[in-house]
Amino acid sequence: MLEKTYSPDEVEARQYSRWEAADAFSAKFDESKEPFTIMIPPPNVTGSLHMGHALNNTIQDILCRYQRMQGRDVLWQPGTDHAGIATQMVVERQLAAEGIELDRGMPLAPGNTRQIGREEFIERVWKWRAQSGGTILKQLRRLGASCDWQRERFTMDEGLSQAVLKVFVQLYREKLIYRDKRLVNWDPRFHTAISDLEVEQKETDGHLWHFKYPIEGEEGRFITVATTRPETMLGDTAVAVHPDDERYKDLVGKFAVLPLVGRRIPIVADDYADPEQGSGAVKITPAHDFNDFEVGKRHGLEMINVFDRDAHMNDAVPQDYRGLDRFAARKQVVADIEALGLLEKIDPHRHTVPHGDRSGVPIEPYLTDQWYVDAATLARPAIAAVESGKTVFVPKQWEKTYYEWMRNIQPWCISRQLWWGHQVPAWYGPDGAVFVAHDESEAAEQAKTHYGKAVELTRDPDVLDTWFSSALWPFSTLGWPEETPALKRYYPGDVLVTGFDIIFFWVARMMMDGLHFMDGEVPFHTVYIHALVRDEKGQKMSKSKGNVLDPLDLIDKFGADAVRFTLTALAAQGRDIKLSESRIEGYRNFCTKIWNAARFCEMNECRYEPGYDPAANQQRVNRWIVSQLAQTEPKVRKAIEDYRFNEAAQALYQFIWNTYCDWYLEFAKPLFQGDDAAAKAETRATALWVLHKALFLLHPIMPFLTEELWQQSGPGEGGVGENLMTLSDWPAFDAGLIDAEADASLGWVVRLISQIRAVRSEMNVPPGAKIALIVNDASAASKARFADHEALIRTLARVETLVFDQPVPKGSVQDVLDECALVLPLAEVIDLAQERQRLQKEMDKLNGEIVKLDKKLSNEQFLAKAPDDVVAEQRERLADSRQTLSKLQSALDRLASA
RNA sequence: GGGCGAUUAGCUCAGCGGGAGAGCGCUCGCUUCACACGCGAGAGGUCGCUGGUUCAAUCCCAGCAUCGCCCACCA
Numbered sequence: 001m002l003e004k005t006y007s008p009d010e011v012e013a014r015q016y017s018r019w020e021a022a023d024a025f026s027a028k029f030d031e032s033k034e035p036f037t038i039m040i041p042p043p044n045v046t047g048s049l050h051m052g053h054a055l056n057n058t059i060q061d062i063l064c065r066y067q068r069m070q071g072r073d074v075l076w077q078p079g080t081d082h083a084g085i086a087t088q089m090v091v092e093r094q095l096a097a098e099g100i101e102l103d104r105g106m107p108l109a110p111g112n113t114r115q116i117g118r119e120e121f122i123e124r125v126w127k128w129r130a131q132s133g134g135t136i137l138k139q140l141r142r143l144g145a146s147c148d149w150q151r152e153r154f155t156m157d158e159g160l161s162q163a164v165l166k167v168f169v170q171l172y173r174e175k176l177i178y179r180d181k182r183l184v185n186w187d188p189r190f191h192t193a194i195s196d197l198e199v200e201q202k203e204t205d206g207h208l209w210h211f212k213y214p215i216e217g218e219e220g221r222f223i224t225v226a227t228t229r230p231e232t233m234l235g236d237t238a239v240a241v242h243p244d245d246e247r248y249k250d251l252v253g254k255f256a257v258l259p260l261v262g263r264r265i266p267i268v269a270d271d272y273a274d275p276e277q278g279s280g281a282v283k284i285t286p287a288h289d290f291n292d293f294e295v296g297k298r299h300g301l302e303m304i305n306v307f308d309r310d311a312h313m314n315d316a317v318p319q320d321y322r323g324l325d326r327f328a329a330r331k332q333v334v335a336d337i338e339a340l341g342l343l344e345k346i347d348p349h350r351h352t353v354p355h356g357d358r359s360g361v362p363i364e365p366y367l368t369d370q371w372y373v374d375a376a377t378l379a380r381p382a383i384a385a386v387e388s389g390k391t392v393f394v395p396k397q398w399e400k401t402y403y404e405w406m407r408n409i410q411p412w413c414i415s416r417q418l419w420w421g422h423q424v425p426a427w428y429g430p431d432g433a434v435f436v437a438h439d440e441s442e443a444a445e446q447a448k449t450h451y452g453k454a455v456e457l458t459r460d461p462d463v464l465d466t467w468f469s470s471a472l473w474p475f476s477t478l479g480w481p482e483e484t485p486a487l488k489r490y491y492p493g494d495v496l497v498t499g500f501d502i503i504f505f506w507v508a509r510m511m512m513d514g515l516h517f518m519d520g521e522v523p524f525h526t527v528y529i530h531a532l533v534r535d536e537k538g539q540k541m542s543k544s545k546g547n548v549l550d551p552l553d554l555i556d557k558f559g560a561d562a563v564r565f566t567l568t569a570l571a572a573q574g575r576d577i578k579l580s581e582s583r584i585e586g587y588r589n590f591c592t593k594i595w596n597a598a599r600f601c602e603m604n605e606c607r608y609e610p611g612y613d614p615a616a617n618q619q620r621v622n623r624w625i626v627s628q629l630a631q632t633e634p635k636v637r638k639a640i641e642d643y644r645f646n647e648a649a650q651a652l653y654q655f656i657w658n659t660y661c662d663w664y665l666e667f668a669k670p671l672f673q674g675d676d677a678a679a680k681a682e683t684r685a686t687a688l689w690v691l692h693k694a695l696f697l698l699h700p701i702m703p704f705l706t707e708e709l710w711q712q713s714g715p716g717e718g719g720v721g722e723n724l725m726t727l728s729d730w731p732a733f734d735a736g737l738i739d740a741e742a743d744a745s746l747g748w749v750v751r752l753i754s755q756i757r758a759v760r761s762e763m764n765v766p767p768g769a770k771i772a773l774i775v776n777d778a779s780a781a782s783k784a785r786f787a788d789h790e791a792l793i794r795t796l797a798r799v800e801t802l803v804f805d806q807p808v809p810k811g812s813v814q815d816v817l818d819e820c821a822l823v824l825p826l827a828e829v830i831d832l833a834q835e836r837q838r839l840q841k842e843m844d845k846l847n848g849e850i851v852k853l854d855k856k857l858s859n860e861q862f863l864a865k866a867p868d869d870v871v872a873e874q875r876e877r878l879a880d881s882r883q884t885l886s887k888l889q890s891a892l893d894r895l896a897s898a
Numbered sequence: 899g900g901g902c903g904a905u906u907a908g909c910u911c912a913g914c915g916g917g918a919g920a921g922c923g924c925u926c927g928c929u930u931c932a933c934a935c936g937c938g939a940g941a942g943g944u945c946g947c948u949g950g951u952u953c954a955a956u957c958c959c960a961g962c963a964u965c966g967c968c969c970a971c972c973a
Contacts, residue, residue: 853917
């Protein structure tokens with residue numbers, strides 16, 4: 001006997017182990033089946049499960065489970081990303097707690113005990129990973145994710161590292177990777193370059209300082225420039241004005257004397273200077289501003305780098321400022337300028353300041369040598385693949401975002417000054433010549449050819465951007481560059497499921513690399529972009545805001561199926577999800593409801609019957625519920641195939657709760673308790689069969705509950721398909737099971753009962769008090785049509801406490817439904833005035849409807865232009881409304897005469 | 899500055915060229931032999947505003963307003 005409520009925690013652990021024991025998740029390399037591939041977006045190895053992951057993986061799991069049930073050979077490739085900066089941070093922090101710091105050629109910080117080198121550090125990272133990395137993959141199991149865990153990969157794995165090497169070397173040889181000295185986004189906290197995408201613009205309240213630079217040789221004349229970063233003035237090498245700016249025409253070609261430094265800097269004419277902005281003159285710091293860099297190149301200006309890698313002032317600035325942190329230097333510069341009487345004014349100024357997305361500190365444009373990918377070239381085929389529909393985005397609007405970025409793509413800075421990651425496979429000779437190779441010996445050979453003798457080589461210390469390896473995930477995980485069976489079978493992937501926040505970081509780059517290295521074959525045919533999960537107020541969940549809902553807590557509290565169903569039900573396309581606990585609670589109740597429906601079947605001795613044939617059903621209610629089920633399946637199937645997961649959830653919820661539980665099981669009660677043995681047996685078999693089919697339809701969304709109930713009420717231990725999941729059988733229903741007659745008849749009964757209930761409830765008919773019912777529109781046809789409902793309705797009398805076929809007592813009220821008249825409660829148990837009011841209200845509503853329809857149907861344009869079926873439908877509705885109105889009217893008349 | 903999206907019941911959101919829907923909340927009534935994580939019945943909306951297209955607009959188009967996001971820039 002099933003317990004009274006469902007206990008997810010016990011069931012989930014047990015069922016998950018059973019599935020694993022049955023090897024239900026692995027890719028089967030089964031040539032008789034069509035493959036279906038999903039590559040998991042590899043979570044950071046340092047990560048832990050948040051709601052975004054929960055949504056992302058619930059959707060993937062739904063697709064995988066559904067496709068397995070459709071007979072596909074599914075590979076859901078799991079794994080983690082080595083997450084360069086994030087991981088290095090975690091381990092560095094851990095080391096710091098032990099008083100250990102990285103040896104970066106700086107003196108030991110006070111309080112620390114020792115420094116460690118690169119090798120030892122990397123060892124520590126691996127050790128950390130072995131102990132606590134990849135927690136998130138264990139957490140995914142709690143969610144029910146059916147990944148092929150035997151194939152788990154890590155972006156720093158040997159195999160994946162080989163792929164990275166090969167890609168780097170090949171792109172270098174194709175001149176699609178190159179080394180360049182230009183301004184990069186420099187993160188002074190992590191001492192590394194980062195890509196444009198890792199820069200976050202933040203609105204900040206700052207100031208605009210106006211400095212007066214004296215003009216050389218013109219005593220008392222100044223040119224005013226404004227800046228938000230006064231410390232950079234120490235690196236100024238020009239002042240620019242617009243060529244057409246009359247105010248400064250005579251100054252072009254002359255020099256200003258840079259205060260505090262004393263450097264002569266030219267005043268140049270350049271379109272970049274905007275006469276409308278500030279004074280119209282702009283200071284030029286080519287080494288620390290992207291625009292100024294371009295100006296500097298145009299005018300051959302000196303590029304003076306004034307920062308070290310910590311963004312402290314370096315030796316290029318006057319003695320007084322050396323070693324100062326950039327913000328301290330800012331204060332000092334302003335104070336000194338003011339002391340010189342050269343500070344014109346300070347305006348408050350709100351502007352956006354670039355910050356490192358990981359470090360949170362303002363980044364500095366910084367002149368360094370870095371490695372770049374020629375993204376523009378790689379982007380071309382990636383754009384074309386989407387244009388031609390080889391890869392489609394769902395929802396389609398994201399294609400525009402993709403195009404927008406891809407068509408304006410900038411060189412991708414891929415080198416990072418970190419230790420954790422794939423080290424750049426480049427070696428330098430004594431004179432700085434570069435040798436890019438798969439390993440040191442290959443590089444040495446190249447060097448030998450180059451120099452004519454063996455030389456000592458130094459490896460580039462930088463590592464690659466984490467996304468460089470993530471970009472290869474769709475094929476590196478399958479064994480590339482080896483020609484593995486997995487690669488052959490499971491590339492390209494079918495669908496990539498991800499959030500829009502990594503379209504640029506990841507999707508775009510997988511497209512570029514996939515097309516380039518896999519013979520022009522896209523990495524996936526569909527990109528399904530899902531919503532972001534926000535809190536119930538619509539705010540992004542973040543630890544600092546304290547509004548984070550932890551999926552594991554929710555799973556503990558409500559069960560994985562409830563969490564999954566909630567996310568699915570909310571996963572409408574094109575909108576963010578605002579998640580609240582009350583919503584999950586509602587779907588937890590749905591789980592309980594299903595559980596109790598199964599319990600009810602069990603109590604009524606419904607048993608699994610392999611030979612049951614729904615087409616042979618005699619009882620109309622049984623034919624009806626089968627018909628309803630058969631109409632639900634295509635809705636669910638189509639919804640999943642169209643990535644409209646909320647619609648699938650809704651169709652299932654409606655069928656199971658509103659149709660099966662609310663109506664069918666109620667109809668079944670009198671049959672279960674009646675004397676008709678054949679009807680009873682048929683109903684028992686049908687009730688369970690329909691429940692089972694519903695469990696299958698629901699399984700992709702709610703795997704645990706459905707599996708458990710199947711095992712408790714299905715064929716049982718050792719039976720054929722004792723596991724729902726391994727049976728993997730998506731229900732298919734013969735079109736013949738859709739029974740229009742049963743649908744119409746039971747639809748009528750449902751409406752009839754609803755009317756009776758409405759009257760009883762609104763009229764406050766006490767429980768037990770009888771109300772009378774007659775079928776007064778007793779045409780032979782309608783009698784025949786509904787003849788065999790009589791027995792059914794008679795049995796319902798118990799529940800509804802209505803008396804069938806009583807004469808209408810004088811003074812009773814008559815309500816109407818279709819061909820039937822429903823006779824309302826006895827006068828003594830209801831308030832007649834109230835009933836008159838109720839009827840009047842109904843009639844008012846109908847009248848409004850009739851006026852509208854009448855107007856429409858007397859419009860000749862409408863009759864001429866609207867499709868016939870629409871016209872016919874409107875006519876029918878008008879007739880119906882009129883009929884109902886007249887019945888209500890006669891009911892009201894009777895009431896008046898009471 | 900460029901782009902995208904949203905605006906529908908108290909809240910959260912579906913829907914979408916011909917009858918305004920769901921969940922939660924609310925009100926009323928139910929210890930009905932699966933389930934109070936339940937059952938039954940209700941109340942509640944000129945579908946942001948203004949125009950246009952159409953026989954017909956919540957839905958399509960244009961403009962406006964408000965909110966949100968992305969990209970770029972900011973001396």
